[in-house]
Amino acid sequence: MIGIIGAIPEEVNAIIAEMQISETRIIGDRKYYIGHLENVACVLVFSRIGKVAAAITTTTLIQEFKISKLIFTGVAGGIRKDIKVGDVVLATHLAQHDFDVFPLYPKNEIPLINKKYFTTDTELNQTATNEISSFLEAKNIHNYISENDLNEFKIQIPNLHQGLIVSGDQFIYQKEQVSKILNDFPETLCAEMEGAAVAQVCYEYQIPFTVIRTISDNANETATIDFKRFIEKISNTYGLWIIKHILKNIKTLPN
Numbered sequence: 001m002i003g004i005i006g007a008i009p010e011e012v013n014a015i016i017a018e019m020q021i022s023e024t025r026i027i028g029d030r031k032y033y034i035g036h037l038e039n040v041a042c043v044l045v046f047s048r049i050g051k052v053a054a055a056i057t058t059t060t061l062i063q064e065f066k067i068s069k070l071i072f073t074g075v076a077g078g079i080r081k082d083i084k085v086g087d088v089v090l091a092t093h094l095a096q097h098d099f100d101v102f103p104l105y106p107k108n109e110i111p112l113i114n115k116k117y118f119t120t121d122t123e124l125n126q127t128a129t130n131e132i133s134s135f136l137e138a139k140n141i142h143n144y145i146s147e148n149d150l151n152e153f154k155i156q157i158p159n160l161h162q163g164l165i166v167s168g169d170q171f172i173y174q175k176e177q178v179s180k181i182l183n184d185f186p187e188t189l190c191a192e193m194e195g196a197a198v199a200q201v202c203y204e205y206q207i208p209f210t211v212i213r214t215i216s217d218n219a220n221e222t223a224t225i226d227f228k229r230f231i232e233k234i235s236n237t238y239g240l241w242i243i244k245h246i247l248k249n250i251k252t253l254p255n
């Protein structure tokens, strides 16, 4: 069973619509959709926003549904200069940019597990890289999203980037926030609000996972408007094709 999480309905609604759902369960005020997509058994849920919400949801997926792998799909604010709205970022590792117990413990390190970074699964990442890059290179996005909508966000040929994603319980839209993130984590590609919490839970339970984010905004003064328009118009389409293409090619045990 594969666990799939998005933070908000706009990140997963299109996947729910295509899933063959056999059952739904409400646990801890969240609705879990259980069924198949691309003939792969999966359970899908939106966690709501933030690290606590994401951690609760991830723990439930592991404890109640015994998932063997987890994929997080959603949007993020681009931090590195060359990352544009419509690009996709695949996390090789994640960190919680707002977590800091210095000077009691080393800066930005999660105490007692002695980790600043959590690493995603190389096998899942390989499948995700192959699928997403061939999709983007083939300009397939133009078949799924209208030229009007692509033009609104100036999306032409989106790129796939791989590297560090940081998470925190803040929407990033001010220069000061970006400077602090880059000061503490200079290699940051983008920022969001759940991935590194999912990563910590998966690390502690030893569940292979990956986090894939489409860039909805540039974490700047127009981020609020860009984010809202992007989740209204675009994010569902990316989420659906990313998840479908990965599931088609994922190696799972029959269940």
Ligand code: ADE
Binding pocket: 075, 076, 077, 078, 170, 171, 172, 173, 191, 192, 193, 216, 217, 218, 219, 220, 223, 227
């Ligand atoms: N998710 C999408 N855009 C974001 C931003 N600018 N800050 C935090 N999370 C986000």
